[in-house]
Amino acid sequence: MNWSQLFASSIGKKITMALTGLFLIIFLLVHCYVNANVFFSNPEENFNRAAHFMGTNLLIRVTEIGLFLGFILHIVQGYKLELQNRSKRSVKYAVSSGNVTSKWYSRSMALLGTLILLFLIVHLIHFWVPSRFGGLTEVEYDGKTYHNLYGQMQDVFAQSWVVVLYLIGCFSLSWHLLHGIQSAAQTFGWAHKNYMPVIKNVGAAFAIIIPLIFALMPICLHFGLSLDAGSLTLLF
Amino acid sequence: MQHYTMNLTLKVWRQRNNKDAGRFESYPVNNISSEMSFLEMIDVLNEKLITDGGDPIAFDHDCREGICGMCSMVINGRPHGPWEETTTCQLHMRAFKDGDMITIEPFRANAFPVVKDLAVNRGAFDRIIQSGGFISVNTGNAVDGNSLPIDKDMADEAFAAAACIGCGACVAACKNASAMLFLSAKVSHLSLLPQGKPEKKQRVVNMIAQMDKEGFGSCTNTYACEAECPKGISVVNIARLNREYLGASLSGD
Amino acid sequence: MLDSKIPVGPVHEKWTKYKGTVKLVNPANKRKLEVIVVGTGLAGASAAASLGEMGYKVKAFCFQDSPRRAHSIAAQGGINAAKNYQNDGDSVYRLFYDTIKGGDYRAREGNVHRLAEVSTSIIDQCVAQGVPFAREYGGLLSNRSFGGTQVQRTFYAAGQTGQQLLIGAYQAMERQVALGTVEQFTRHEMIELVIIDGKARGIIARNLETGELERHFGHAVLLCTGGYGNVFYLSTNAMGSNVTAAWKAHKQGAYFANPCFTQIHPTCIPVSGDHQSKLTLMSESLRNDGRIWVPAKQGDNRKPNEIPEEERDYYLERRYPAFGNLVPRDVASRAAKERCDAGYGVGSSKQAVYLDYAAAIQRYGKAEVSKRNLGNISAEAITNLGKEVVKEKYGNLFNMYEKITGENPYEVPMRIYPAVHYTMGGLWVDYELKTTIDGLYALGEANFSEHGANRLGASALMQGLADGYFVIPYTLGNYLADDIRTSNIPTDHPAFVEAENKATERINKLMSIKGKQTVESFHKRLGKIIWDKCGMARNEEGLKQAIAEVRALREEFWSDVRIPGEINEFNPELDKAGRVADFIELGELMCLDALERNESCGGHFREEFQTPDGEALRDDENYMYVAAWENKGVSDWVLHKEELKYEIVKPSQRSYK
Structure with a gap:
């Protein structure tokens, strides 16, 4: 069997989803790490420096292309699978078994993914577009000029509706991950009966903790909360 | 166990044949004993329908002891009804109470076209087995049964997978009408045993190709199949299938 | 007098001699010969698979929606084979002897000896196909006891042996379907036999999905259609099990042998009311560990657990001390009926006896204590350990009992009563499994030959597979060898038209x-x-x-x-x-x-x-x-x-x- 046959098969398509999904999870980790700066002392400078590093490092910029491709593949393949799978039962059931036999979020990955996508578009317009194409104020640290992305955040998250929107995005992400991580493990066949519970629990912890950290950011900025208790060891 | 009788309303899917669009019809059934099986309750209704000059409800059933896999039906949204690890024929009316309204539908999947009413065509499962669900050994070729010791745990696990009755509840329960649990049970049964190892790679590749061809959906790991399987087949088998498929693809020629 | 054509010579040489001298069909000719197999249970599926492997063109028919649904699938307990893996004195001769005796001396010696001889090959074949028989921790095959024997020769796969064996045969047959040697017709029922010049040459089958009648030609026709227990309406047979194919053959000239020999299985779940549509068997293997009893007093209405040991009558152990609860089925059934008729029956219908696992649970519990070196533990803990063991051995049967009756058999003795289970009678066949119509064969339960007036437990699976895997491949060739010049008869032949009409x-x-x-x-x-x-x-x-x-x-x-x-x-x-x-x-x-x-x-x-x-x-x-x-x-x-x-x-x- 060759590669094109593999990825054309039903399992191959799932492998595409799992691979891209896991790749996007790595991005989430890095993003989350950068975000975490705002909870600690000297948030503005640390955050802006970190953002600057992410925006200028060549390796990161190259990876960013991969990231976009990963997103597109995950989204397109996801929708294609959803449509294909929906077409396999032309006459629907009158009564559904509801949540007795499966989790609602497992059945709603396309819906959750769509919510995340909508959130993502808004999010890109808020931050990524201005940092790439201009429109941000600038600050100076040690004689070097940086985009004041932190300032942009303060402006954006001052609006309550934006905070609510971001929270919806984070909840969607959490549920998406709650299913997605263990599902990817199952697709790769890592689900041994002894390890399955471990994978499930670690995946669930990740799916709750990471989106929680994301969600805390707009909340903290909106209400001006800060831990101000130390600092992350900066790589930047 | 206290026995009781009940009156029920059945909302049943009626469809003359595969070309007919189908619709629900309601039937009252009275004086049903809690000791009856679900199918015996339908027998009662059918006898009445025939006597009254109506058309009895067509449904598949044969052994009525939970092993042949012929009975199907989705009862109140659940393939084989509300009891865990139970086929429709083993479901008893104790599961219901007086005044209940019960909705009965066929197993719905494009790969299982309706024959009539609640009976569907599951020939796709036979064709999936034909594509690789066997060990190629002609009659008379075998060596002594004890010449190949098999780890008891392995044999037990193979047996647990081989317990699949091919009823199709997994397909009926899956939101994608995927046949992965059925497939994975067969792949696991055969590849866990040393006798099945030589054909392991072609088996998994060919069976998946046939499943895709038959028009089943793909697995999105919601595990509704496992929850509805009357024989308790585990989704760990699906993981094994995925692993074997990936392995066969990466190492195949 | 009918001639059974049993080869001459000492009984243990008959089959060997027959195989050595039987006529053969060469591979090129096999491809031209068509064989119709009706029924896809153990006998039919194994015959279709084996004949397909040999190169014959096979057409296999079943009335169910898939060949895998045939009622062989419901056999629970096991399959006998004279392997003597337990070193407990078993041999081909002893299996032969037990079967003849168990059949109350109404079976043919030649056939039964052949059955005992090939029994060992069946196990080998099934293991090679991947049938997951129960195994010991050393990795070797496990055996259990069954009624009517004093050795452990029964191979099993939990309580689903029939299912596993049938799936093995079904998969072998599906493999041939893929290879093009077997063509499969599901939801088809044979409703007429076509005879041309005194030979069976085809069938009229009804497509049950469309109602259309179809004509199918075959150089030979094999009926593997099971038994006729459903004549009793209530039986352990499947709802669709029927005698129609065999009966049509009978009306066309095939003799029907010993129709009154029907087997009433002693351990079934009792009838619960008029609505009952079928009866469910509880495997005979339960009699290995369970003890059967009724109250010693007539009309005792106390709950079973309230009846003290000394007021119970373990009537099988009392009447048959050598075999105890493991007497053959006919004996056990009649003894239950005798007790119930005499007024000792239990349950609301009084048509039931108890099958009690309390003693077995204690025995297994204590064995676990010493096996696991647990020392002094509470009586309750011992009981729980015992229940675990019983659950592993018979769990699926206990679950089934609970689903049907709503009672927990780990706590309360099961109520059982005899029910129609198997029919020893069937189409008369000679040593080659051929009926009195030339070219028409009957295999498995559909024929009458090996079990005499009573079948021993775990022998039906053995016979079905013996006929299909190891007997018909030889005997059919003996007939078809003379038929290689017969080209396919077109189905517009007047005999087909007449049969369809x-x-x-x-x-x-x-x-x-x-x-x-x-x-x-x-x-x-x-x-x-x-x-x-x-x-x-x-x-x-x-x-x-x-x-x-x-x-x-x-x-x-x-x-x-x-x-x-x-x-x-x-x-x-x-x-x-x-x-x-x-x-x-x-x-x-x-x-x-x-x-x-x-x-x-x-x-x-x-x-x-x-x-x-x-x-x-x-x-x-x-x-x-x-x-x-x-x-x-x-x-x-x-x-x-x-x-x-x-x-x-x-x-x-x-x-x-």
């Missing part, structure tokens, strides 16, 4: 009656007549009444049955009507056969013929023969006898005391 006429007639009573109601009435008068105990007067009643029922059926729907659609009621019509005719023959056999043997118990302590009293002087009935028309049969000669085993009164 006959079938059409019959269906039209059924549909045109438009009476008032349902097919089901006739079937129930038939079942009641046969169960009451030709069931576990029979007598002359009852049988004569039964014959009259069945005849009247037949008249009534053909004038007042109501079949809804159309001919050319999926119409299960029409399918059932055809089957019930045949059962009614068979019912009459069963009673006739039972009436003719003035002795008691195995499953046939004539009340007039019993020993002073109530055991079956055979009459070897006058009845040591196979009764093969030839049909001459409506209610018209001629008896042909095949004398049974015992060269090795000396018939004696069966004793399990």
Whole structure:
């Protein structure tokens, strides 16, 4: 069997989803790490420096292309699978078994993914577009000029509706991950009966903790909360 | 166990044949004993329908002891009804109470076209087995049964997978009408045993190709199949299938 | 006298000699020869697979939606084989002897010896196919005990041995379908046999999905259609199990042998009411560990757990100390009936006895304590350990019991009662499994040959697979070797047209009656007549009444049955009507056969013929023969006898005391 046959098969398509999904999870980790700066002392400078590093490092910029491709593949393949799978039962059931036999979020990955996508578009317009194409104020640290992305955040998250929107995005992400991580493990066949519970629990912890950290950011900025208790060891 | 009788309303899917669009019809059934099986309750209704000059409800059933896999039906949204690890024929009316309204539908999947009413065509499962669900050994070729010791745990696990009755509840329960649990049970049964190892790679590749061809959906790991399987087949088998498929693809020629 | 064509020579050399000298068909010719296999249970699927592997062109038919649904799948306990893996004195001879004795000396020595010989190959074949038999921790195959034997020779896969064996045969057959040697027809029922120049040359099959009639040619026709236990309406058979194919062959000239030999299985779940549609077996393997008892006092209404040990009557252990709870099925069933008839029955219907696991749970619990070195632990903990062991051995059966009855068998003794399970009678076949019609063969439960008047547990699976895997591949070649010059007969041959017309006429007639009573109601009435008068105990007067009643029922059926729907659609009621019509005719023959056999043997118990302590009293002087009935028309049969000669085993009164 060759590669094109593999990825054309039903399992191959799932492998595409799992691979891209896991790749996007790595991005989430890095993003989350950068975000975490705002909870600690000297948030503005640390955050802006970190953002600057992410925006200028060549390796990161190259990876960013991969990231976009990963997103597109995950989204397109996801929708294609959803449509294909929906077409396999032309006459629907009158009564559904509801949540007795499966989790609602497992059945709603396309819906959750769509919510995340909508959130993502808004999010890109808020931050990524201005940092790439201009429109941000600038600050100076040690004689070097940086985009004041932190300032942009303060402006954006001052609006309550934006905070609510971001929270919806984070909840969607959490549920998406709650299913997605263990599902990817199952697709790769890592689900041994002894390890399955471990994978499930670690995946669930990740799916709750990471989106929680994301969600805390707009909340903290909106209400001006800060831990101000130390600092992350900066790589930047 | 206290026995009781009940009156029920059945909302049943009626469809003359595969070309007919189908619709629900309601039937009252009275004086049903809690000791009856679900199918015996339908027998009662059918006898009445025939006597009254109506058309009895067509449904598949044969052994009525939970092993042949012929009975199907989705009862109140659940393939084989509300009891865990139970086929429709083993479901008893104790599961219901007086005044209940019960909705009965066929197993719905494009790969299982309706024959009539609640009976569907599951020939796709036979064709999936034909594509690789066997060990190629002609009659008379075998060596002594004890010449190949098999780890008891392995044999037990193979047996647990081989317990699949091919009823199709997994397909009926899956939101994608995927046949992965059925497939994975067969792949696991055969590849866990040393006798099945030589054909392991072609088996998994060919069976998946046939499943895709038959028009089943793909697995999105919601595990509704496992929850509805009357024989308790585990989704760990699906993981094994995925692993074997990936392995066969990466190492195949 | 009928000639069974058993090869001459010492019994243990007959089969070897036959195989060594039988005619063969060369591979090129096999490809030109077509074989029709009706039924896809153990016998049919294994035959179709084996013949396909050899190169024959096979057409396999089943009435279910998949070959894997055949009722062999429901066999629970196991399959016998003379492997002697347990080193407990088993041998081919002992399996042969046990089967002959268990059959109450009404089976053929030659056939039974062959069965015992090939039994070992069956296990090997099934293991190679991937049948997951139970194993010991050392990785070797495990065995259990079964009724009627004193060795452990039964191989098993939990309580689903039939399922696993059938799936093995089914997969082998599906492999041939993929290779193009076997063509499979599901939801098809044979409703007529086509005979050309005295040879079976094809069938008329009805496509049950569309109602269309189809003509199929074959150089030979194999009927692997199972037994006729459903003549009783309530039995452990599947709802669709029927005699139609065999009966059509019978009406065309195939003799029907020993129809009154039916097996009543002792351990089934009792009838719970009039709504009952079928009965469920609890595997005989349960008698390994369970103890059967009734209260020692008549009409004792106390709950079973409230009846103290000394007020219980373990009647099998009392009457048959050597075999105890493991006496053969006919003996165990009659003993249960005797207790219930005498007023000792339990449960609301009083038609049940207890099968108790309390002692086994304690025994296993204690064994676990010493095995795991647990020292002094509470009685409750011992009980729980015991329950775990019982659960591992019989869990699925206990679950099934609980689902059906709503009672927890780990806590309360199970209630059981005998039920119709298997039919030893069937189409008469010779040593080659050929019926009295040339080119028509009968395999598995559909024939009559190996079990005499009573079948031992775990031998039905053995016989079905022996016939399909290891007997028919040789014997069919012997017939087809002379047929290689016969090219395919086109299905517009007048014999096909005539057979189809006959079938059409019959269906039209059924549909045109438009009476008032349902097919089901006739079937129930038939079942009641046969169960009451030709069931576990029979007598002359009852049988004569039964014959009259069945005849009247037949008249009534053909004038007042109501079949809804159309001919050319999926119409299960029409399918059932055809089957019930045949059962009614068979019912009459069963009673006739039972009436003719003035002795008691195995499953046939004539009340007039019993020993002073109530055991079956055979009459070897006058009845040591196979009764093969030839049909001459409506209610018209001629008896042909095949004398049974015992060269090795000396018939004696069966004793399990």
